[in-house]
Amino acid sequence: MIFIPLPFVIALLLLILFVAVIRRDEEAAPNWPFLALILLSALQSTLSGLRWGYGVQAVGVIAPVTAAMVPPLAYAGVSRLVRTSRRPLPARIALHGVPAALILILMAVWRDAIDIALVLVFVGYAAAILLLMRPGADALRLAPFEGAAPAYRAIIFTAAALCLSAVVDTFVFLDLASAHSERALTVISVGNLAVLVILAIAAAAASRSRPPAETVETAPRPETSEDKETIATIDALMDARKLYRDANLNLDRLARKAGIPARQISAAINRAMDKNVSQYVNDYRIGEACRLLSGTGKSVTEVMFEVGFQTKSNFNREFRRVTDMTPVAWRQRKG
Structure with a gap:
């Protein structure tokens, strides 16, 4: 009987996930x-x-560098969902190549410090990701409003996976x-594989650029005249140009x-309305959807696309958030 280690099975599943993401996003940037993170996993x-x-044992030379x-x-x-970097591409590659270069140097001069260095790299980048997400939902400036919540949750899971x-x-x-290292192999085979799977799935989910989750503020501040x-x-x-109909807004x-x-738009809406900008825009979309459902004979799908949504799951979720009922139930109730 042919023995196939579990890591090979997981690697195959991750490759299938990579192909699925490529096909899903073939019409978008x-x-x-x-995508590289999925392949690296x-x-x-x-x-x-x-x-x-x-x-x-020879792969022990490669694994720390790729890790x-x-x-x-x-x-x-x-970062690609949060902001556009002002640094040129070569400078960014050089900056983020420092951890791999550091591990290469340690492999030559101080191998015992490699594990500690990797821990610091993972924790440091996890903290940096959480710092980017500090503004909450509105941190994802480049993610479409229509689909932001799973992306935000996936990013938090990514940071958690790095910490794990x-x-x-x-x-x-x-x-x-220690003198007894009986559990190391079990932890490596189970723990690290679990982390790789979480990272790959989180990357696939975040790459969809779906709407961020709700912003949680510790103490709401009073709105100002500028707000x-x-x-x-x-x-x-929104009223004059119907910007909310743009699915890529x-x-x-x-x-x-x-x-x-x-930042001024985000702060004003957060303070004055106690919601994030994606919820504010989706409120407009759902408002028009309600008018179309009750005043026209258009199908639910036609209404969904007309008001700026691209998926039924997001449309139904936001419709329930605003009206506490489904689009079909709303249409039936309004006659």
Whole structure:
């Protein structure tokens, strides 16, 4: 009977996930760092299978370097949804290549410090991702409003997975350093594989650029006269130009059309309405959807596309949030 280590099976599933994401996003600009993260996770799983399934010790030279590339790719993928970097591409590649270069140097001069360095890299990038997400839902300036919540949750899961990997590596390091290292292999095979799967799935979900989750504010601040002017300007754009019908509308694009800084728009809506910008825009969409459902004979799907939604799941979720009922139930109730 042919023995196929679990890491090889997981690597195959991750490759299938990669192909599925490519096909899904073939009509849109792909998030290359997230796609690379999925492929790198498949490679890491394969290396794990070779080392621990077949005893190929040579892969131990490659695995730490590729592992050091995982957090920078996750951060780069998140950055593409948050902001456009002002640094040129070569400078960004050089900056995020520092962890892999550091591991290469340590492999030559101080191998015992590699595990500690990897833990610091994973924790550092996890903290950097959470720092990017500090503004909450509206941090995803380049993600379309129509689909933001899963992307936000996936990014948080990505940061959590990086922290989990750091915990696993720390445990393995301490276990191997002790006199009894019986649990190290189990933790490596189960813990690291679980982290790779979580990272790949989170990357696939975040690359969809779906709407961010709700912003949680510790203490709402009173609105100002500037907030009222900002909201009045945005309301006028929504009413006159029907911007919410644009399925690709995001905070960055809204800010450019209004001539107002994105941070100012986000802060004004958060303070005055106690909601994030994606909810504010989707409120307009659902308002028009209600009018179309009750006043026309258009199908639910036609209404969904006309008001700016692209998927039924997002449309139904936001419709329930605003009206506490489904679109079909609304139409039936309104006659």
